[in-house]
Each structure stands twice: as C-alpha cells, then as structure tokens.
Amino acid sequence: MQVVSLASGSTGNACLIQTPVGALLVDAGLPQKTILARCARFGTLPEHLLGIIVTHEHGDHTTSAGALAKRYRIPIYTMAATAQKINIPPTVTVHHLDYMHPTLIAGIAIQAMAVSHDAVAPIAVQISHDQITAAIATDLGEWQPILIPFLQAAQLIVIEANHDRERLRLSSYDHSLKLRIASPTGHLDNIQTGALLAQVGQDKQPRDVWLAHLSREANSPEIAVRSIHTVLHMHDCQQYFRTITALPPHDCVAWGPAQRTMQKTLW
Ligand SMILES: [Zn+2]
Ligand SMILES: [Zn+2]
Numbered sequence: 001m002q003v004v005s006l007a008s009g010s011t012g013n014a015c016l017i018q019t020p021v022g023a024l025l026v027d028a029g030l031p032q033k034t035i036l037a038r039c040a041r042f043g044t045l046p047e048h049l050l051g052i053i054v055t056h057e058h059g060d061h062t063t064s065a066g067a068l069a070k071r072y073r074i075p076i077y078t079m080a081a082t083a084q085k086i087n088i089p090p091t092v093t094v095h096h097l098d099y100m101h102p103t104l105i106a107g108i109a110i111q112a113m114a115v116s117h118d119a120v121a122p123i124a125v126q127i128s129h130d131q132i133t134a135a136i137a138t139d140l141g142e143w144q145p146i147l148i149p150f151l152q153a154a155q156l157i158v159i160e161a162n163h164d165r166e167r168l169r170l171s172s173y174d175h176s177l178k179l180r181i182a183s184p185t186g187h188l189d190n191i192q193t194g195a196l197l198a199q200v201g202q203d204k205q206p207r208d209v210w211l212a213h214l215s216r217e218a219n220s221p222e223i224a225v226r227s228i229h230t231v232l233h234m235h236d237c238q239q240y241f242r243t244i245t246a247l248p249p250h251d252c253v254a255w256g257p258a259q260r261t262m263q264k265t266l267w
C-alpha cells in the first residue's frame with residue numbers, strides 16, 4: 001500500500017491510497033482537475049479509483065466528491081448522515097460506512113470511528129490492505145481514549161495538528177472563529193496532538209506520522225513538529241516515531257511501508 005497526501009489544510013484535503021487491487025480517495029476537497037493531475041503523477045487514473053471515502057461534509061473535504069463520482073462512476077463511501085449533507089448526484093452509488101464493522105472494497109478494509117467535530121457524523125478512518133494499515137484523523141476538536149488503539153493499529157498515522165494555541169490567540173481571525181477552532185468540536189492544537197501521540201507510542205511500535213490540516217496563520221511546520229517532539233520526549237516515546245512530517249498544503253507527500261517520508265519535508 002502506498003499513501004499520497006494530495007493536499008492538506010483548510011484550502012483542501014485529499015489523500016490517495018494505492019494498492020495492487022485499486023486505489024481509493026479519502027476526501028476530495030480540491031478541484032477535480034487538481035485531484036486528477038496529482039493522482040496521475042503517482043500513476044493513478046480515474047478508472048483505478050474504487051471509491052471516494054468522505055470523512056465529513058465540510059467543503060475542504062468534499063468540493064469535488066460528487067462531481068468526480070458522477071463523471072467516472074466511482075462509488076462514495078460515507079456515513080448515512082453525511083451522505084444527506086453533501087451534494088451527491090442521483091446516479092452515484094453511495095455505500096454507508098458503519099462504526100461496528102469494516103467495509104470491504106476489493107479486499108481493502110475501511111473502518112470508521114466517530115470523532116468530535118462540528119459536522120453531522122465526522123469520522124476518522126483506518127484503511128488496511130495486506131497487513132498494512134494507515135489511519136487518517138484530520139478534523140477533530142478533542143480526542144477520546146478509544147482513538148488510541150484505533151491509531152495504534154496503523155503503521156502510518158495521519159493526524160491533525162491544526163494550530164499553536166498562542167498563535168491562534170494572536171491571529172487575525174475573528175473572535176468567534178477562534179472560539180470555534182479551539183472548541184471540543186473544532187480542531188486539535190499541537191499539544192493535544194502530541195499528548196495523543198504520546199499515548200499511542202506507549203505500545204513501543206515503530207510508525208510514521210504525518211501532521212495534517214496545519215493552519216497557515218496559527219501554526220507552522222517547524223512549530224508543529226517541534227511542539228510534538230517536545231511532548232513525545234517528555235513521555236519518553238519519541239524514539240518509536242520513525243518520522244514525523246508536517247504535510248504541505250498543496251504539495252504531494254508519499255508514504256509506503258518501505259519508503260518513508262523524511263522529516264525535513266517542511267514547507
Ligand atoms: Zn471539518
Ligand atoms: Zn477540514
């Protein structure tokens with residue numbers, strides 16, 4: 001399995017999962033043309049896409065999900081309540097994900113878990129194929145302990161590190177937006193993400209981490225990576241994280257079990 005971040009942040013999110021049996025998109029929050037061009041760079045054509053998984057209805061995750069699904073007859077996999085909230089053309093096949101059971105797509109297993117975010121049924125997802133698992137949790141305002149084993153199952157964790165608390169306070173965002181971002185149904189700050197990863201690292205298994213959905217104004221890749229390293233160091237589990245990479249908003253970053261992203265990938 002190879003995972004490619006096509007874009008990450010409030011201006012658009014999409015992640016490509018490639019396996020020998022076919023590919024999946026997790027979210028499609030970019031213009032169609034951009035998604036297709038970036039997929040093509042990694043050898044994935046629309047006919048290789050077995051499905052589009054939609055984590056929640058916010059535009060930065062869904063902009064072209066319906067249109068892509070319709071044009072290339074790609075099914076959408078999402079929670080039933082989310083499907084009601086997004087614009088899905090009637091000809092598109094929609095499969096509902098389930099918290100209790102994995103959904104199998106050509107041998108690729110998708111497991112959804114509820115997260116705390118201001119959407120109708122926001123989810124984190126685990127995607128597994130041939131003994132490799134990636135977990136993606138990009139929008140959550142707080143985390144519950146049940147998320148720890150969910151992430152521990154993965155060799156690649158894509159986890160939000162949205163903002164630095166002090167930078168958010170000093171940012172030019174209006175007061176209500178600051179409150180929304182920092183709320184339990186908004187976005188995780190670097191320290192919250194670090195604390196979660198410190199719990200994940202207690203199993204002492206080696207894994208890679210991508211820090212996702214960084215705020216451009218209230219965070220930076222350097223601050224995010226440094227803050228998280230500091231928290232992991234305090235919990236003496238830094239050594240179990242092979243790489244910690246801050247995802248760029250508009251460049252692609254690829255991961256495979258044998259081909260790790262380098263920590264110097266900063267934007
Ligand atoms: Zn969101
Ligand atoms: Zn988002």
